[in-house]
Amino acid sequence: MRVDVVHNVLKLNDALAGGIRARLRAAGVFCPNLISSPGSGKTTLLEQTLQHFAQEWRQAVVVGDLATSLDAERLAPFAQTVQINTDGGCHLDAAMVSNALEHFDLDEFDVLYIENVGNLVCPVGYDLGHDTKIGLLSVTEGEDKIVKYPRLWREADLVLLTKADLLPHVPFRLERFMDDLRQLNGTVEVIHVSSTSGEGLDAWFEWLRARRATQSATPAT
Ligand SMILES: Nc1nc2c(ncn2[C@@H]2O[C@H](COP(=O)(O)OP(=O)(O)O)[C@@H](O)[C@H]2O)c(=O)[nH]1
Numbered sequence: 001m002r003v004d005v006v007h008n009v010l011k012l013n014d015a016l017a018g019g020i021r022a023r024l025r026a027a028g029v030f031c032p033n034l035i036s037s038p039g040s041g042k043t044t045l046l047e048q049t050l051q052h053f054a055q056e057w058r059q060a061v062v063v064g065d066l067a068t069s070l071d072a073e074r075l076a077p078f079a080q081t082v083q084i085n086t087d088g089g090c091h092l093d094a095a096m097v098s099n100a101l102e103h104f105d106l107d108e109f110d111v112l113y114i115e116n117v118g119n120l121v122c123p124v125g126y127d128l129g130h131d132t133k134i135g136l137l138s139v140t141e142g143e144d145k146i147v148k149y150p151r152l153w154r155e156a157d158l159v160l161l162t163k164a165d166l167l168p169h170v171p172f173r174l175e176r177f178m179d180d181l182r183q184l185n186g187t188v189e190v191i192h193v194s195s196t197s198g199e200g201l202d203a204w205f206e207w208l209r210a211r212r213a214t215q216s217a218t219p220a221t
């Protein structure tokens with residue numbers, strides 16, 4: 001009985017997510033979903049990214065947190081931003097994103113970034129209608145988070161190893177990280193980035209640009 005309930009909730013979510021994806025595609029909006037633990041650098045990277053593409057793309061953000069509008073306040077100077085408060089929920093779901101989209105005229109945007117609730121577990125299973133799932137791991141979290149939380153890394157289209165500037169200062173085993181990641185996801189691209197030093201940001205911007213171009217070439221379904 002309980003299994004049926006969970007199953008139905010996910011089915012409803014997937015149906016809503018499919019509708020969101022169709023709307024985004026029809027409007028030509030590319031949608032990356034950023035997933036990581038709290039504090040691994042999602043908002044800081046978005047601050048950099050929004051500024052980098054300011055002249056090139058019309059950008060918007062939906063950001064999820066349990067409480068406060070702190071992240072939206074950080075991002076609002078650079079893009080139209082909607083904060084979702086999940087009131088205890090550990091992830092965004094398609095209904096929340098669908099409600100947030102009421103605040104946007106999608107025809108006015110090229111890219112909609114979703115910053116998911118900080119969590120390596122719950123957000124992974126929820127389709128939000130996004131085009132690509134990006135997993136971030138900061139070097140301060142430890143390389144063991146790859147094997148301990150495998151699903152995100154298995155499903156990610158890109159892994160960003162963040163806070164790369166701190167690598168010399170923490171006992172992060174890079175080789176182990178790569179070996180474990182390759183076991184889960186043999187082909188996933190990995191970019192070392194630092195929002196502080198700027199390392200890897202160009203590679204990240206290029207990845208986004210290329211991915212968006214691929215998406216735009218895919219006909220809406
Ligand atoms: N050293 C270093 N600190 C960073 C970097 N990116 C973010 N931070 C810091 O890490 C903390 C959490 O960053 P934030 O972007 O809020 O993480 P989020 O919770 O994933 O959105 C903040 O104090 C940031 O200043 C980085 O590349 N290097």
Ligand SMILES: [Mg+2]
Pocket residue numbers: 042043044071115
């Ligand atoms: Mg944040």
